Amino acid sequence: MRIHQATRINIQSPPYKEKIYEALANIYRLPSSFPFTHHRAKSTETKRMEQEAAAAVVVGAGPSGLAASACLKTLSIPHIVLEREDCFASLWKKYAYDRLHLHLRKRYCELPHMHFPPDYPEYVPKDQLLRYFDDYVARFGIEPAYRRSVESAVYDEGDGRWRVGARDVGSGEVVEYRCRFLVVATGESSDAFIPEVEGIEGFGGKVIHSTRYKNGKEFENSRVLVVGSGNSGMEIALDLANHGARTSIVVRSPVHVLSRGIANLGLALLKYFSPGTVDTLLVLLSKLVYGDMSKYGLRRPSEGPLLTKTKYGKYPFIDLGTCQKIKSGEIQILPALKRIEGDVAEFEDGKSHPFDAIVFCTGFKRSTHKWLKGDDYLLNEDGIAKPSLPNHWKGKKGLYCVGLSRRGFSGAASDAQNVADDIKFQL
Structure with missing residues (x-):
């Protein structure tokens, strides 16, 4: 001391x-x-320190980063995990709504080297998932460096190492880590995104992103507009309706609707059939279960759900009761939002409706391209892996990614083990 x-x-x-x-x-x-x-201070306000890192630096302590760290630890590979938040799995701990459950069966959502407890339900609720993360971190002794916001990562051709600059969110100091291997595990959900809407600044009601939504209690009897028809948007609309809100949801483009059972059947069938064959079956089952939803405003894409996810990054909507609320009129489907005037929203069909609150379920933007320099092979501008399966996780010059192939927890688990094995082979 x-x-x-x-x-x-x-x-x-x-x-x-x-x-x-x-x-x-x-x-x-x-x-x-x-x-x-x-080191020598670059200015009196910001110090830049250099730290000789372990063999690898893992960026992100969400489920993907935890999976990567656990796999590296099981192979005794020294590494450092950098996390900009003050806790691991921050999206799930701090920014997830109360009623959230995993949409897929728990066997498809396990992290490497540790099963869910046998007494957990098939579809794990948020609280038990967080307990699983806590136990996972404790079991593998994962100790991320928190409040470290990565600002740059550049490969040094001279010494064959990555130079990773991370700012201490509290002090403002920048620490530069040098490592042979860099693992990007920032996840598919990174920075909350709200699109620009004409007149939104003059809206007098509450405007939040889905990451700030917890439950519908405060919206009882309110007129609430949900913008975004992904899984979060559809489930938040359901939660609002269940709490007595007069709920509307913007659905701009076609979307596949699957039940939990149909979605899990599709995953099981992929072991035996081609994605195209599985897609055909999924669409047929969806039509049998839900009928023609286009008369309610939900149009089905021309391509199957698996192809739509892989090609466009658009996930099918896993229905937990929202469709019944739509059919009964408790949830109203509206076209694209055009502008806001006061408390009135105008839509692309020319109609207008007043609202008391707006919840944007418009997803996330990944910022990897802002700090990862010199990579034109592994990740695209959206921070998603460019190489095709199954080698999508491996870049060049010791660069890797985990959980950036739109395959959920199971994909992240597979990526993490592949990355760790590949690094071990080179040491």
Whole structure:
């Protein structure tokens, strides 16, 4: 502790400061990676420190990052996990609505090397999922460096290593980690996205993104517009209707509707049949179960649900009761939102409706392209893996990605093990 305090003495002359740090390092035999022994402050406001990292740096401590860390640990590969939030699995812990359950059976959602407890239900609720994450982190001794926002990652051709610059969110200091392998595990859901809507700034009611929605209690008897027809939008619309809100949802484009049973059957059949064959069966079953939903405003895409997900990144909507609410008129389907004037929303069909609140379930934008420099092979501008399966997880020069192939937890688990095995092979 005394050494740490001594390094914080405010000596303004850089040469004297560095001599003191160097002397301390010699006296106490501090390693060369001791951050104060080999850096010079770039300014009086922001210090840039260098830290010799372990073999790998994992960016992100969501489920994908935890999976990557666990697989690296089982192979005794030293690594560091950087996380910009103050906890692991922050999207699930801090930004998920109360009624959230996994839409797929638990066997499709396990992280590597650890099953869900046998007494967990088939479709795991949020609280039990968080407990599983807690147990997973404890079991593998995962210790992320929290509040570290990665701002740059550049491959140094000179020494064959990645230089990863991460800003301490609290102090503003930038630490540069040097590593041979860089694993991008930031997940498909990164930065909340709200599209620009003309007149939204003049709306007098509540406007939130789905990451700020918890439940529909506060919206009872309110006129609520949900913008976005993905799984979050459809389930939040259902929750609002169940809490007595007069609910409408914007559905701009065609969407596949599947029940949980149909979706899980599709995953099981992929082991035996081609995606095209499975798609044909899924569409047939959906028609049998739900009938023609186009008369309610839900049009079915011309391509199958698996192809639509792979080709366009548009997931099928897993119905938990929303369709029945739509058929009964408790949830109204509306076309694309055009503009807002006061508390009135105008839509592409020319009709207008007043609302008390708007919930944007418009997904996320990934910011990987802003900090990952020089990669034109592994990730596209949206932060999704470009190489085709099954080698989508491996880039060049020691760059990897986990959980960025639109295959959910099972895909992240597979990616994590492949990445760890490949790194181990090179050490």
